[in-house]
Amino acid sequence: MWPILLFGLLLASVAGWIYTAQRQARRIRTLERSKEEIQVEETLVFDFLHGLGEAFSETIRPNDLHRLIVEGATRILDAHGGALYMADRTGAKLVPAFISKGCPPLVEVPADILQQAAATPIALESYLRLHSVPLGEGTIGRVWQAGQSVCLNELSEVPELAKLRDTSFGTASMMVSTLLYGKQNMGLLALANGPMGVPFSQSDFVVFKSIAEQSAFALYNAIIYSEANEKKRLDHELEIARDIQRILLPAEAPAVNGFEISGINVPARQVSGDYFDYIKVDDQRLGVAIADVSGKGVPASLIMAICRSVLRSQAAQNPSPANVLQKVNRQLYPDIKEDMFISMAYLILDHAHNGVILSRAGHDAPLLYKSSSQTVTPLKPPGMVLGIDSGNVFDRLTSDVAVPLERDDCLVLYTDGVTEAIDPEGDEFGVERMIQSVRASAMAGAPAIVTRLIDDLRNFVGSQPQNDDITLIAIRKT
Numbered sequence: 001m002w003p004i005l006l007f008g009l010l011l012a013s014v015a016g017w018i019y020t021a022q023r024q025a026r027r028i029r030t031l032e033r034s035k036e037e038i039q040v041e042e043t044l045v046f047d048f049l050h051g052l053g054e055a056f057s058e059t060i061r062p063n064d065l066h067r068l069i070v071e072g073a074t075r076i077l078d079a080h081g082g083a084l085y086m087a088d089r090t091g092a093k094l095v096p097a098f099i100s101k102g103c104p105p106l107v108e109v110p111a112d113i114l115q116q117a118a119a120t121p122i123a124l125e126s127y128l129r130l131h132s133v134p135l136g137e138g139t140i141g142r143v144w145q146a147g148q149s150v151c152l153n154e155l156s157e158v159p160e161l162a163k164l165r166d167t168s169f170g171t172a173s174m175m176v177s178t179l180l181y182g183k184q185n186m187g188l189l190a191l192a193n194g195p196m197g198v199p200f201s202q203s204d205f206v207v208f209k210s211i212a213e214q215s216a217f218a219l220y221n222a223i224i225y226s227e228a229n230e231k232k233r234l235d236h237e238l239e240i241a242r243d244i245q246r247i248l249l250p251a252e253a254p255a256v257n258g259f260e261i262s263g264i265n266v267p268a269r270q271v272s273g274d275y276f277d278y279i280k281v282d283d284q285r286l287g288v289a290i291a292d293v294s295g296k297g298v299p300a301s302l303i304m305a306i307c308r309s310v311l312r313s314q315a316a317q318n319p320s321p322a323n324v325l326q327k328v329n330r331q332l333y334p335d336i337k338e339d340m341f342i343s344m345a346y347l348i349l350d351h352a353h354n355g356v357i358l359s360r361a362g363h364d365a366p367l368l369y370k371s372s373s374q375t376v377t378p379l380k381p382p383g384m385v386l387g388i389d390s391g392n393v394f395d396r397l398t399s400d401v402a403v404p405l406e407r408d409d410c411l412v413l414y415t416d417g418v419t420e421a422i423d424p425e426g427d428e429f430g431v432e433r434m435i436q437s438v439r440a441s442a443m444a445g446a447p448a449i450v451t452r453l454i455d456d457l458r459n460f461v462g463s464q465p466q467n468d469d470i471t472l473i474a475i476r477k478t
Helices: 002-057 060-074 111-119 122-129 136-144 159-164 203-247 297-313 321-335 392-396 430-444 444-459
Strands: 080-086 092-100 149-152 173-179 184-191 259-266 272-279 285-293 340-350 355-361 367-370 375-378 401-404 410-414 470-478
Touching: 002 184, 060 080, 060 184, 060 203, 080 136, 080 444, 092 122, 092 136, 092 184, 111 122, 136 149, 136 159, 136 173, 136 184, 136 355, 173 203, 184 203, 203 297, 259 272, 259 444, 272 470, 285 297, 285 375, 285 410, 285 470, 297 321, 297 340, 321 340, 321 355, 321 392, 340 410, 367 430, 375 401, 375 430, 410 430, 430 444, 444 470
Parallel strands: none
Antiparallel strands: 080 092, 080 184, 149 173, 173 184, 259 470, 272 285, 285 340, 340 355, 355 401, 367 375, 367 410, 410 470
């Protein structure tokens, strides 16, 4: 009896051991499969993060980055499809940036599009890739507006997708996350599964939110890189524009019998809205022009170039500065915007008559230095700026004024970048300081006047940045 009992206990122990061993083996295989799945997921996540990292280390096209984000997220979470929407410039609606092929619809689809899609599936894809979403419209519009992340496995409360629920195009579950970086809401990332897909789990949602956070960081950096590259390109183009403008402005003053001339232009930016020029009128006379276009930068420089061309076309063989300005005004008026204008002073040097004929179109009053009395006087002939009147008023106000010059007398033309330069206390350089500089340097000649004025101006403003273009022309009767 005892041997049989012992034998039975032994068999039971062996059977229990075998059962336990098999159960442990199954658990080990299950754990190994889970480990493999985790390793695959880790590899996919690593590849995704590596791809995003390349966006930081090199210039990547926006379309490629958008595709990388959507396809990477879809692959990691084994979703049927995904979509990336980016905010437009107004921030009022989402624009499709990338929608993967076969992605279930995330927005309401019109009935006629569904009918077309039944025969031609590409009709649905085309509609989704062209359809923008206003702020607050539908589920993705509301999620974007609220700046949230949601996981929806029950879409009975999503009315815009209700009509698709029983079709092959239906969306059974989806995850949506706003792409936030700092305070910037750049857009929205979404993944979706169709009717045959497995609902997203809570762990899927955790991974998805992490992907959205990394994607937002990548997109923000891509925007920064893009803006930096755009700035670099614009800076390069402005450098080219500045070089072209240097060609348009005279490199040095011409030699003129009876006169010594010196001029300089110092732009506040890469390009200048100031203009000065020396124009041969005929064999005996030389025209000298100085002008200031309202505004700064590229728009002002373009108007300046147009003004130069028109002035040069009208100045040849015309001994009347006023008549030249009248013709220039009539030609420029139709093409200048309402909020722009040009101030100009134009004079003709005439050695044969020992003097100057001056006309002023609303420009700062030139300074006349008389050597005999060592006095400096502003010259203020009447006139209005170019470009604000078709000619009826302009022609009446603009006239020629003769300015007789004796030996060592000087004329100084300038733009308001000189007189309106500001020191650290907010005081302007002003006309009086200009007069003092001219009086102190006039006997040394035209180049000395320009050099002294520039030096005094720089000493005055100190570390203050230059806020306007500066142009100076000094003319001395020899």
